[in-house]
Amino acid sequence: IIILMIQSIVFFLGAVYLDRVIPGAFGIADHPLFCFKTNNASTIDLSDIPTQDEYGWYDDEIEDTDVLMERQRLEKGEIGGTVIIKDMKKLYNSTILPNACHKSSVSQFALKGISFAIQDGQCFGLLGPNGAGKTTLISILTGLYGPSMGTATINGKDIRTEMASIRKEIGICPQFDIQWATLTPLEHVLFYARLKGISVEQENEHAMHLLDQVGLTDSATVKYSSELSGGMRRRLSVAMALAGSPKIVFLDEPTSGLDPISKRQLWDIVSTSKKGRSVILTTHSMEEADVLCDRISIIDQGRLQCIGTPLHLKNKFGFGYRLYVSAKPGEEESVQMVSNFVEKVIPSAKLVEQFQNNMVYQIPLEFQHPSKLTKIFSTIETNKTEQCIEEWSISPTSLEDVFISIIDKE
Ligand SMILES: Nc1ncnc2c1ncn2[C@@H]1O[C@H](COP(=O)(O)OP(=O)(O)OP(=O)(O)O)[C@@H](O)[C@H]1O
Ligand SMILES: [Mg+2]
Numbered sequence: 001i002i003i004l005m006i007q008s009i010v011f012f013l014g015a016v017y018l019d020r021v022i023p024g025a026f027g028i029a030d031h032p033l034f035c036f037k038t039n040n041a042s043t044i045d046l047s048d049i050p051t052q053d054e055y056g057w058y059d060d061e062i063e064d065t066d067v068l069m070e071r072q073r074l075e076k077g078e079i080g081g082t083v084i085i086k087d088m089k090k091l092y093n094s095t096i097l098p099n100a101c102h103k104s105s106v107s108q109f110a111l112k113g114i115s116f117a118i119q120d121g122q123c124f125g126l127l128g129p130n131g132a133g134k135t136t137l138i139s140i141l142t143g144l145y146g147p148s149m150g151t152a153t154i155n156g157k158d159i160r161t162e163m164a165s166i167r168k169e170i171g172i173c174p175q176f177d178i179q180w181a182t183l184t185p186l187e188h189v190l191f192y193a194r195l196k197g198i199s200v201e202q203e204n205e206h207a208m209h210l211l212d213q214v215g216l217t218d219s220a221t222v223k224y225s226s227e228l229s230g231g232m233r234r235r236l237s238v239a240m241a242l243a244g245s246p247k248i249v250f251l252d253e254p255t256s257g258l259d260p261i262s263k264r265q266l267w268d269i270v271s272t273s274k275k276g277r278s279v280i281l282t283t284h285s286m287e288e289a290d291v292l293c294d295r296i297s298i299i300d301q302g303r304l305q306c307i308g309t310p311l312h313l314k315n316k317f318g319f320g321y322r323l324y325v326s327a328k329p330g331e332e333e334s335v336q337m338v339s340n341f342v343e344k345v346i347p348s349a350k351l352v353e354q355f356q357n358n359m360v361y362q363i364p365l366e367f368q369h370p371s372k373l374t375k376i377f378s379t380i381e382t383n384k385t386e387q388c389i390e391e392w393s394i395s396p397t398s399l400e401d402v403f404i405s406i407i408d409k410e
Pocket of ligand 2: 134135136175252
């Protein structure tokens, strides 16, 4: 019996040790000698990673000045923050199956050297097209995958070595809902509140308050999560992310699939809850990013393309005002008539987009003075009926225009 007891202890310790050092599909494996090392960051086998030249990380393009400055200031330690990301790279090894007989492996850099910092009380927007690397970055920062190179600190703790302690301080709303089909919304939020250390006396009130904020009070105890609609599940994921009032919250497309009213409710929650914490938000809604984010970065093909406040990006990459005009539908040659009219009123206006009878013109700089804009307004308004104009407007550069101009440049 004594030998059996000793064996059980040895096997138990062995299992715990192997669980920590053998890399699994998710999480970050510890160094085999982690007990003896002060810094047990998992080392990367550099021979697996293609060289910088092979991928031409920085040499084939001019890095945006703000992105470069952010990186240099971080390297020199001139800026701090609750989240500091330094030269983060992620290499995925995927298996491809071109046909049933052959399979081969392909390495792909999803992140190619990302550096930036997020300060306390800030909502940082991570924008980018599909496949840009946004979810990959969030997955690394939340410990789902390890970085291939570079690192990040969250509240001063290194993601490679102190993930267990970081997990207590972060909340995550993943891109795809991860919920238990047979638990109610209240049980989900209680589970996370308890994990984050909310006391038993306070947890019920805390959970119900969060569910009230996301508009799930009525379903809190009467429905299983499998019985919720897609939008309701999304709102539950946000409540789960905020459970325990974590200092840093990651929201990966929190408003996808939400109706306009729920979306606005969620915007209110994010803007009130960002006080005293940092929020990292990814979204495909430029309006949402403009409303909520203090700073924004557009990421494409694993590289930061720009960084700054929404206003700074609009001033830097914007182009002043644009004229949006629709010709009357169903009337022959109305499009031609409208474009002739626009050319007459604003001689050097450039047609930047046309979809059926809708046209977008770039108003040249010499016409952007308020007095000239006023004249354009009155001329179009007076002549719109005889010139076959159905609708028209003049708008300043939106964040969406900035996004399209940056991504289209590629
Ligand atoms: N587990 C994985 N294994 C291999 N490649 C992956 C994996 N996850 C993502 N990728 C690849 O990494 C790149 C970035 O993907 P990621 O999911 O981070 O994009 P995203 O910016 O979140 O896009 P979306 O807006 O569609 O959510 C893509 O090319 C994708 O194919
Ligand atoms: Mg994503």
